[in-house]
Every structure is written in C-alpha cells, then in structure tokens.
Amino acid sequence: MNIQSMTGYAALDRDLGPLRLALELKSVNGRFLDLNFRCAEELRFLEMPLRERLAAAIGRGKVDCRLTLQPNSTATPHLVANLALVRQLSALEAEVRSVLGSAAPLSVADVLRWPGVLESEAISPERLQTECFALLDAVLVDFLASRAREGTRLGEALMERVAKMRAAVAQVEPLVPAAIAEYSERLAARLREAVAALDEERIRQEIGVFAAKIDVAEELARLVTHLNEVERVLDHGGAVGKRLDFLMQELNREANTLASKSVSAAVTKIALELKLLIEQMREQVQNLE
Numbered sequence: 001m002n003i004q005s006m007t008g009y010a011a012l013d014r015d016l017g018p019l020r021l022a023l024e025l026k027s028v029n030g031r032f033l034d035l036n037f038r039c040a041e042e043l044r045f046l047e048m049p050l051r052e053r054l055a056a057a058i059g060r061g062k063v064d065c066r067l068t069l070q071p072n073s074t075a076t077p078h079l080v081a082n083l084a085l086v087r088q089l090s091a092l093e094a095e096v097r098s099v100l101g102s103a104a105p106l107s108v109a110d111v112l113r114w115p116g117v118l119e120s121e122a123i124s125p126e127r128l129q130t131e132c133f134a135l136l137d138a139v140l141v142d143f144l145a146s147r148a149r150e151g152t153r154l155g156e157a158l159m160e161r162v163a164k165m166r167a168a169v170a171q172v173e174p175l176v177p178a179a180i181a182e183y184s185e186r187l188a189a190r191l192r193e194a195v196a197a198l199d200e201e202r203i204r205q206e207i208g209v210f211a212a213k214i215d216v217a218e219e220l221a222r223l224v225t226h227l228n229e230v231e232r233v234l235d236h237g238g239a240v241g242k243r244l245d246f247l248m249q250e251l252n253r254e255a256n257t258l259a260s261k262s263v264s265a266a267v268t269k270i271a272l273e274l275k276l277l278i279e280q281m282r283e284q285v286q287n288l289e
Contacts (some may be wrong), residue, residue, distance in 0.1 A: 002237030004289040006030065006061035010142035014135050016123055020072045023065070023135045025054075026130060027145045029287045030062035037068035045125065045131050053133070059239050060289045067132070085116055099277035122220035147289070154284045155234050157230050160242075161277045164229050165251075166271050166275070169223050172258070177268050219258045223274075226251050248282040268270070 006029040012021035034053055037047055046067075054065060093106050230247050233240050255278060259271035 002148075003151040003155050003234065004059075004144070004152055005287050006147070006289050007150050007287055008061075008143050008147035010139045010146060012135060012139050012142070014131055015072060015142065016127075016176045017130060019123060020070050021128075021131055021135055022070070023132075023139050024067075025063065025065055026140055027058070027061040027063040027143075027147070030060065033058060033060050035121070036062070036064045037067075038065070040069040043067055043069055043132065044225050046129055049129075050132065050136060053136055057144065058289075060241065061265045069128075082116055083098050085114070086111060089114060113233040116206065144204055150272075151288060154288060156282055158230065158234060161281050162230055165274055165277050166227055168273055169227075171173070171221055172216065172267055172270050173220055175264060175270075178264075216261050217260050219254045222251055223254045223258075226248070226254065241285060244285040244288060245282070248278055248285055251278045252282075 007236070009020070009026045011024040011069070013020055033055060035051055037051060039050075050067070054063065058174055078254070089106065089111060114265055149226050226247055230244065230251075233243050252275065255271055255274040257275070259268055262268040262271055
C-alpha cells in the first residue's frame with residue numbers, strides 16, 4: 001500500500017558558519033496544491049525555484065513552507081575589515097591634520113570602532129542557493145516519509161472499514177427472502193381485508209410487483225463491486241484521494257437505496273451501519289493525496 005496523507009511535517013537546519021539556515025514544511029488537506037511560502041528577505045530570490053521543487057514533489061494539500069536565516073549564536077564571528085573604508089578614513093585624517101596640525105591622530109582602536117569598518121564574512125548568493133536546495137532535499141525526504149506513514153495508517157483504517165462493510169452486506173442477503181415473505185403475508189392480509197372480492201391471482205400479481213420494487217439484489221451487488229474497487233485503488237497506491245472520494249459517494253448512494261427499499265428492521269439497521277462506516281471512511285479519505 002503506497003498512499004500518502006496530505007498531513008505531514010518536517011523541519012531541519014544547517015550550520016553555515018556565521019549564519020544558520022532553517023526550513024520547515026507542514027501540510028494539511030486541501031482540494032489542490034496550495035503553497036504558502038514565507039522566507040527571509042535575503043532569500044527571496046530563491047522562492048520561485050524552491051516553489052518549483054516543492055510542486056514537483058507534492059501532489060495535493062495546503063503546504064506551509066518557512067525558510068529562515070538567522071545569526072548563528074554558537075559560531076565564533078569571523079570579522080573582515082573594510083579596507084576601502086579604512087583608506088578613505090586615512091585620507092580624510094590627512095586632510096584634517098593639514099588644517100588642524102594639533103589634532104590627535106586616529107588610533108587603530110578608533111578606526112576599528114568606526115561604523116562599517118568591521119563586517120561579518122558574507123555568504124555568497126551562489127552558496128545560499130546550493131545550501132537551500134540541499135536543505136530542501138533533506139527536508140522533503142522526512143516530509144514525504146511522514147505523509148507516507150500517515151497514509152499507511154489511513155489506508156489500514158479504510159481497509160478495516162471495508163471488511164466491516166463486507167460483513168454487513170453479507171448479512172443482508174439471507175435476510176431479504178424472509179423479510180419479503182413476511183411482508184408479503186402482511187400485505188396480502190391487508191389486501192384481502194380491504195377488497196373482499198379481490199381474487200388470489202390479483203393478490204399474487206400485486207405482491208410480485210411490490211417484491212420486485214423492494215428487491216435489493218442489485219444494490220448488494222453494486223456495494224460489493226464498489227468495495228472491490230476501494231480495495232483495488234488502495235492496493236495500487238499513488239494519488240488515490242479523488243478516486244476514493246467518488247467511490248464514497250457511490251457507496252453512500254447504494255446504502256441510501258438499500259435503506260429506502262428495506263421492509264425489515266434488521267435490514268434497515270444494517271443499512272444505517274453501512275452509512276455510518278461510509279461517513280467514517282469519507283472523513284479519512286479527505287486526508288489522502
């Protein structure tokens with residue numbers, strides 16, 4: 001059984017030296033693929049390629065992707081001097097001292113404290129892109145695995161309900177002849193009381209017409225066919241959500257017809273049990289990709 005839930009979560013981060021890159025993916029069910037992307041401003045140029053990679057890996061669901069770039073509190077800062085600014089300060093000092101010869105010269109400490117002279121080592125856009133793509137690939141592995149685990153659990157729950165529905169359908173068939181016979185006797189008695197002159201042949205004809213209307217053999221056969229298809233779809237795997245949702249509608253239609261045709265309290269009870277199981281399955285199916 002290789003099916004995926006639309007519910008999943010994964011998060012990882014990478015140490016880039018002075019910075020820490022973090023990526024979080026989480027998703028819930030949705031009719032289509034809906035990507036909600038939040039990222040640090042300095043990573044905004046990567047949004048479109050990351051969206052494309054996510055769309056290629058995920059079929060359906062409402063997916064939140066959060067990409068952040070924060071200072072690395074555990075890393076020792078690697079500072080770089082802005083020598084161009086240092087040269088500019090030196091030239092300005094020379095100009096000032098040519099006018100004010102008694103002015104104190106700038107010390108090294110003064111220069112290093114000057115705003116913009118000391119800078120953290122920058123990470124190039126090319127390296128950011130490489131690191132982001134590698135991080136996304138790693139997160140997707142965990143994310144898809146979490147959706148697969150949840151999908152397996154949902155598939156097992158669906159198969160359990162299919163087995164219960166098969167058992168319920170099997171209980172109906174032997175009940176139908178006795179229910180029709182009992183109802184026919186009651187109907188014949190009422191017809192005799194209502195129309196004293198009605199002959200037995202006419203009564204049998206009326207009962208035959210009514211028995212045909214309440215015959216549920218076709219509904220039982222279609223229920224079994226739909227349950228077979230549910231099992232086949234689950235065993236085949238892949239993107240099964242929409243197909244199973246359609247089958248839930250068909251199963252519900254047959255269960256409703258079975259209930260409407262029922263002339264037995266036992267059959268009606270089973271039909272209602274089938275509708276309950278179908279509704280439980282429909283809720284599970286809404287979470288499948």
